[in-house]
Amino acid sequence: MKINEGVEWAVHCCLNLSWVAPDRTVTAAKLAAFYNLPTAYLNKQLQALGRAGIVSSISGPRGGFQLARRPEKITLMDVIAAIEGPEQAFRCTAIRQRGPAGDLDAADGYRKPCAVSQAMRTAEFVWRKELASRTVADIKAAVERSTPQAPARVRRWFDNSRT
Amino acid sequence: MKINEGVEWAVHCCLNLSWVAPDRTVTAAKLAAFYNLPTAYLNKQLQALGRAGIVSSISGPRGGFQLARRPEKITLMDVIAAIEGPEQAFRCTAIRQRGPAGDLDAADGYRKPCAVSQAMRTAEFVWRKELASRTVADIKAAVERSTPQAPARVRRWFDNSRT
DNA sequence: GAATAGGTACTCGGATAATGCCTGTCCGAGTCTAGTGGG
DNA sequence: CCCACTAGACTCGGACAGGCATTATCCGAGTACCTATTC
Helix, strand or coil, rough: CCCCCHHHHHHHHHHHHCCCCCCCCCCCHHHHHHHHCCHHHHHHHHHHHHCCCCCCEECCCCEEEECCCCCHHCCCHHHHHHHHHHCCCCCCCCCHCCCCHHHHHHHHHHCCHHHHHHHHHHHHHHHHHHHHEEHHHHHHHHHHCCCCCCCHHHHHHHHHHCC | CCCCCCHHHHHHHHHHHHHCCCCEEEEEHHHHHHCCCCCCHHHCCCCCHHHHHCEEEEEECCCCEECCCCHHHHHHHHHHHHHHHCCCCCCCHHHHHHHCCCCHHHHCCCCCCCHHHHHHHHHHHHHHHHHHHHHHHHHHHHHHHHHHHHHHHHHHHHHHHHC
């Protein structure tokens, strides 16, 4: 059980995009250089964010990525769903129905839900709900509170790095 | 992000062990046959449960596994921790501190916690808490409520399968 | 001098390898049982 | 008849391969910009 590290990258990229001018585009290369990340792989993650409608991309010179919505409208759950895909972490393989034990279930036509699966899904649901309640704007505000100079610094770095 | 399917197997095995006589041992082969699972691999998961103190194992003829504590004392979190290991699902790789961006953090001696990591950990914590509040006994009760004949049937099957 | 056409450089986008973890399997160590021989 | 010993079989336990998802990389499609040429 491990969350793709692309999720961490994606959230940080959303933050950085929220600090540069809203209409400015930032290339994947710049975003990667900021954290010493592999450019092409980060680009892949940004593509996923694009497909999810979190960022919009522009090709060609002066192209790059920018947030497609306001940070208040981007939840951590959105980002995770974009990177990780729609699958649940816990996948019920219905082992109840395999082997001799299955007869009991078969008699019921598999109507009864699996209590194990239910409990796991409930737990996963509270996790998702918590993540859905946190927006990029919340994280942004938290960072600005603990490190007030961060936004200006990030903005300056991305401005200066433009040759 | 995917939970090892051994977790599902382990919980079902704990349930079955809770239904046979408390002092009876059940071999990994029997538990595997009940769901048509690969015996050796299930054995591996049961070993993990053993190391975590959830089941106890006895070698040799008439050996096998049995619950090491009462079902009320075994939470789903215990089982998951036993199978998945102690690692968190979200692992902060501290990308903040890598590359040019790191200078800002370095100036602070990395004192400020990463807001992204904090949010992810909070979400994971509610997940863990939910799982820690569900015991095997709870699942057991839920199954017995929806399928009252299950316990007797399981018990009978494991008794009969003893040649 | 202005406009246009062509070339060039730059960026995203998806297709293509390499790596690591999860899944699956195997054989050895230990232990209980049962049978056998002796007292 | 009872006991001790030995051989056997059975089970867990950890060490050893295979498959798939994640990680990483590369090259092509498309676009904007710049330049040179022409009116």
